[in-house]
Amino acid sequence: MRVRNRSNAKERLENNEYVFIEPTINKGNWHNIFNNINPIHLEIGTGKGKFIFNLAKKYPNINFIGLETQPTVLSFLLDKIELESIENLRLILADANNLTDYFDNGEISKIYLNFSDPWPKTKHIKRRLTFKTFLDQYVQVLNDEKRIAQKTDNQNLFEYSLASMTQHGFVIDKISLDLTNSQYEQDNVHTEYEDKFITKGNNIYYVEVIRK
Ligand SMILES: C[S@@+](CC[C@H](N)C(=O)[O-])C[C@H]1O[C@@H](n2cnc3c(N)ncnc32)[C@H](O)[C@@H]1O
Numbered sequence: 671m672r673v674r675n676r677s678n679a680k681e682r683l684e685n686n687e688y689v690f691i692e693p694t695i696n697k698g699n700w701h702n703i704f705n706n707i708n709p710i711h712l713e714i715g716t717g718k719g720k721f722i723f724n725l726a727k728k729y730p731n732i733n734f735i736g737l738e739t740q741p742t743v744l745s746f747l748l749d750k751i752e753l754e755s756i757e758n759l760r761l762i763l764a765d766a767n768n769l770t771d772y773f774d775n776g777e778i779s780k781i782y783l784n785f786s787d788p789w790p791k792t793k794h795i796k797r798r799l800t801f802k803t804f805l806d807q808y809v810q811v812l813n814d815e816k817r818i819a820q821k822t823d824n825q826n827l828f829e830y831s832l833a834s835m836t837q838h839g840f841v842i843d844k845i846s847l848d849l850t851n852s853q854y855e856q857d858n859v860h861t862e863y864e865d866k867f868i869t870k871g872n873n874i875y876y877v878e879v880i881r882k
Pocket of ligand 1: 714715716717718719737738739740743764765766767784785786787861862863864
């Protein structure tokens with residue numbers, strides 16, 4: 671989805687108290703930022719943020735962080751927050767490559783990977799968010815249950831991720847090859863890409879894995 675560049679996006683993000691552009695400063699301190707001890711859930715590759723915004727409204731007793739590299743797309747989530755501030759939601763403008771610099775061991779309770787870029791070429795495999803170097807970092811920052819939820823319409827990425835995560839010691843807790851028509855749809859909060867792909871008639875694949 672091509673998004674026209676917003677020239678003031680970075681500046682707006684830098685000047686908003688809900689946004690963190692130097693997250694390393696807050697490593698180990700995120701519960702203080704939320705001012706409570708509720709679990710913290712992290713979405714990697716938040717995009718325009720429909721999913722995390724609605725999830726945060728639905729579950730006020732969970733803290734949510736949206737992590738995204740692109741200022742323009744993240745600024746669309748800022749638009750929503752400026753109209754309706756939500757105390758249990760914060761944004762980080764940064765790259766998931768350095769996740770363990772942003773979060774302490776066990777600081778996060780759940781990670782969401784929604785419609786992550788598939789990086790179909792083998793030479794780009796290391797960029798997939800379920801590549802082993804990312805999984806190593808997820809294992810570190812996640813707490814006891816180590817839960818990751820993934821949704822995608824890309825069958826190749828889904829199959830790759832299932833193999834990569836299970837090889838990494840994760841076991842499947844929930845799975846659907848057609849989320850939209852499954853028992854899980856009732857609680858499913860949609861993302862921008864999900865709506866777009868459903869309109870196109872694509873299947874949505876869904877898995878939640880845990881590592882004890
Ligand atoms: C295909 S979009 C999906 C957006 C949204 N999750 C949705 O479902 O509508 C993937 C997003 O992940 C972001 N992204 C890709 N790699 C990332 C990384 N290493 N760290 C943080 N965000 C990343 C991209 O900038 C892009 O906005």
